[in-house]
Amino acid sequence: MLKLENVTASYGFANVLHNIDLSIEKNEIVALIGANGAGKSTTLKAISGVVKLNSGQILFNDVRIDKLRPEEIVSIGIGHVPEGRRVFPGLTVLENLEVGASGWRGMKSTDLSRDLDRVFEMFPALKPRIKQLAWSMSGGEQQMLAISRALMSRPKLLLMDEPSLGLSPLLVQNLTESIKIIRENGTTILLVEQNAKMAFDLADRAYVLEVGEIALSGYTKDLRTDDRVKAAYLAA
Amino acid sequence: MSGILPQLLFSGLAIGCIYGLVGLGFIQVYNAVGLTNFAQGEFVMLGAYLFVSAVVIWKAPFWVGFLFLLVGMAVIGFLFTRGVYKPTYKAGRFAFLLASVGLSMALQDLVVLIWGPVPLYMPRLVSESSFNIGNVFINPQHIIIIGSTILLLIIQYLIFQKTPLGKMMRATAQDQFAATLSGIKVPLMIIFTFVNSSILAGIAGFLVGPVFSVTPSMGASAMLKGFVGCTIGGWGSIPGAVLGGILVGIIEIFSSFYISSAYKDAIVFLVLILFLLFKPKGIFGETVSEKV
Amino acid sequence: MKKVSKIIIMLLLAIIILSVPHLIKSDYTLHVVNLAGIYAICVMGLVFLLGFAGQLSLGHSALMSIGAYTTGLLAVELNLPFVITFPAAIVVSMLFALLIGIPTLKLKSFYLAMATRGLNIALFIVLINWKRFTHGADGIVNIPRPSFAGFTIQTERAWFYFIVAILIVCYIASRNIEKSRIGRSFKAVKEGELAAEVMGIDVYRTKILAFVLSSALAGTAGCLFAHLNQFICPNDFNITQSVTLLSMSIFGGSEYLLGGVVGAYVLTFLPEALRFLQTYARFINGILILLIMILAPSGLFGVVSSLFEKLKRQKKLDPPNNSPNIADVEGMEN
Structure with missing residues (x-):
């Protein structure tokens, strides 16, 4: 479904991605793990068109997308839940969701109700709070909202950047369940996580990034037993 | 003498509405891109000149003149985004600010080149003669100003709160990165923001034209007062900017009456300094909800 | 060597400055x-x-x-x-x-x-x-x-x-x-x-x-x-x-x-x-300020010094007899 071929990209002064090769098949959950500054977020930004490539290419359903603008990438079906949630603080929950949909659809806001129902089915806690301003919600609720906002554009592929960051173990558990449901509903997921445990529980396959390069990749069940992975990411 | 207080309040309110509109344009741009446009005052002046040229010089009907003003200001807002904002916003924090200062000065001279240095007279919608309610003399243009401001504020409210476009503009103002990832065309939203704020300034010029005369320097002091209004209201707060502007208008009218009209701009400056000293966050503070 | 040339430059500068009022008649x-x-x-x-x-x-x-x-x-x-x-x-x-x-x-x-x-x-x-x-x-x-x-x-x-x-x-x-x-x-x-x-x-x-x-x-x-x-x-x-x-x-x-x-x-x-x-x-x-901010926000000295720096870097990279094409460097600046 998604293919990164030989992707090199720089963000700021440092060259942060070197010859990244990565592929995701339909209906997979693929995890991208690595230390801080390894280039995980940059990879997602490159896919979303926020960071431009120096060389290499990105294919989505066999079509090159690395020259497209970010909003075009959203409209062909790639959603992105940014790191730190970044809900629109001064907009209500409902407005956040509407913007998630209208950014994609342009000015027409017809047929919102179906998308809203779908999202509320997944996150029922949001429904009674649609009039609440986003900044006044808890971290967990904001994460739900950020995911929901991305889902409003009906993505075929969802990029998630550190969704578990700053959440309590219980909330991480809930989040894990939600991500599974999103996949069951037919959305492919590329998950960036520092919480390798959670990532390995969820993902079918994983890539390990180290200083801008892919150090390891494979099925999670195989990686789990790899000594290097155990030492670096699954210790404690 | 008993009528003097309500009368001063009324004129202050009317003049303050103008400053409120200027401040509103300031705040919208500030919230969207974190920058202050020092040419905002000259946009007020351009609005007045555009209307006067259409109605007085080309003898167009009133509504055509107004339409011309709206379209002209929209074009100016667009050109400003493309010609000034876009090439400067990445080049350090003062490039845009200085560029807008340069533009404001150039525009003041440009109108002299085009329309000449003599103040122009702007036709009124309503008769010039005041009427009185009780012993309060009312200038009909003041009623027009207050009425139009209320109408404009309602329109702004509806645009920003009820339409998808307005919600996308607010989202862009709050978090450009997240807006981009939500599929919003951020550069387009920024253009809309500048266009909207320059239209607001233009209408302010159209409203204030009949009260003062239309001169190349009419924007400079309106801008300072719009800024003081924003400071009083607290930067970032939209109702604060409008109410702050109104307060500045009232202070101005009262100080002209009780102290000296020659010193009114100096007194407004004093108010700015006092506010910065004792209440730098303004009355409404920088609201958490609008900018984090 | 460097100190001497500095002193010579200073002296020249002083002479130029001192002679200005004698050169300007009006x-x-x-x-x-x-x-x-x-x-x-x-x-x-x-x-x-x-x-x-x-x-x-x-x-x-x-x-x-x-x-x-x-x-x-x-x-x-x-x-x-x-x-x-x-x-x-x-x-x-x-x-x-x-x-x-x-x-x-x-x-x-x-x-x-x-x-x-x-x-x-x-x-x-x-x-x-x-x-x-x-x-x-x-x-x-x-x-x-x-x-x-x-x-x-x-x-x-x-x-x-x-x-x-x-x-x-x-x-x-x-x-x-x-x-x-x-x-x-x-x-x-x-x-x-x-x-x-x-x-x-x-x-x-x-x-x-x-x-x-x-x-x-x-x-x-x-x-x-x-x-x-x-x-x-x-x-x-x-x-x-x-x-x-x-x-x-x-x-x-x-x-x-x-x-x-x-x-x-x-x-x-x-x-x-x-x-x-x-x-x-x-x-x-006003237009001057606008143009400077758009085209060269670092001003005359900024442009000149970044040009110099580019030349210096070029010199370091290339061997001396393979001197850089100055026109190219200037072209990049524009």
Whole structure:
């Protein structure tokens, strides 16, 4: 479904991605793990068109997308839940969701109700709070909202950047369940996580990034037993 | 003498509405891109000149003149985004600010080149003669100003709160990165923001034209007062900017009456300094909800 | 070797400077040169503020007017000698900078910009209307020439040496401050206030210091202006003048003291040379600022120094006989 071929990209002064090769098949959950500054977020930004490539290419359903603008990438079906949630603080929950949909659809806001129902089915806690301003919600609720906002554009592929960051173990558990449901509903997921445990529980396959390069990749069940992975990411 | 207080309040309110509109344009741009446009005052002046040229010089009907003003200001807002904002916003924090200062000065001279240095007279919608309610003399243009401001504020409210476009503009103002990832065309939203704020300034010029005369320097002091209004209201707060502007208008009218009209701009400056000293966050503070 | 060539350059420079008044025959032209020198002093103050500490003042002519009116009033009304009125002018301008700086410099940077513009407007109004004190729009006339121990600086030629001497003193002092700990803390604040704070710099006080020092230079310039022209009025110090000073500082490159000096001389002479465009002076000035900000925000010196740096880097990369194609380097700059 998604293919990164030989992707090199720089963000700021440092060259942060070197010859990244990565592929995701339909209906997979693929995890991208690595230390801080390894280039995980940059990879997602490159896919979303926020960071431009120096060389290499990105294919989505066999079509090159690395020259497209970010909003075009959203409209062909790639959603992105940014790191730190970044809900629109001064907009209500409902407005956040509407913007998630209208950014994609342009000015027409017809047929919102179906998308809203779908999202509320997944996150029922949001429904009674649609009039609440986003900044006044808890971290967990904001994460739900950020995911929901991305889902409003009906993505075929969802990029998630550190969704578990700053959440309590219980909330991480809930989040894990939600991500599974999103996949069951037919959305492919590329998950960036520092919480390798959670990532390995969820993902079918994983890539390990180290200083801008892919150090390891494979099925999670195989990686789990790899000594290097155990030492670096699954210790404690 | 008993009528003097309500009368001063009324004129202050009317003049303050103008400053409120200027401040509103300031705040919208500030919230969207974190920058202050020092040419905002000259946009007020351009609005007045555009209307006067259409109605007085080309003898167009009133509504055509107004339409011309709206379209002209929209074009100016667009050109400003493309010609000034876009090439400067990445080049350090003062490039845009200085560029807008340069533009404001150039525009003041440009109108002299085009329309000449003599103040122009702007036709009124309503008769010039005041009427009185009780012993309060009312200038009909003041009623027009207050009425139009209320109408404009309602329109702004509806645009920003009820339409998808307005919600996308607010989202862009709050978090450009997240807006981009939500599929919003951020550069387009920024253009809309500048266009909207320059239209607001233009209408302010159209409203204030009949009260003062239309001169190349009419924007400079309106801008300072719009800024003081924003400071009083607290930067970032939209109702604060409008109410702050109104307060500045009232202070101005009262100080002209009780102290000296020659010193009114100096007194407004004093108010700015006092506010910065004792209440730098303004009355409404920088609201958490609008900018984090 | 390097030291010798430096001394030779200095000597040449000194000869050129000393011969200027002998080469320029017209008193009027020399007067304009002198005015440019005065503006150069003020513009160095702006470089301090904008280029070093990253704060923007839109009202430096107001601070100049403080210096000018202080010295003018003291000299005319109280008959005080220059040796007293000159430092007084500097001190009073510094006090005004404190007055504006204390409430605004704690806040975001555009507050100082707007407050200084406000000061410019307000002070203008006060100077025009407070007739009993400032003589209103008529201004102060017959400001005496400065004299020291019986010697009066009378002719334009004498003024030329006097102003150049003060300009050089101001430059050397500013240059020393730039290289000192204070100058480094200015630049740290400009780079990022948060990072500067982490480094243990008191950001607020640093910004106030920069503004006050900048104002001292503006006051110096204002004082000299008053005694050179022997007449001052509010219109010498309006908003347009402030913006002109700003355009001088960014034309040369607001991060370079010498850039400011060059900018002051060029932009004082340009309108003189382009007399026929005088009516559009403000238009041209405004467009100039706009264009500089769009095309080369680092100004003349910035462009030149980045060009030099590119050349240097090229030289290091290539062996000497395989010298770089200079046209290419310049092409890149455009």
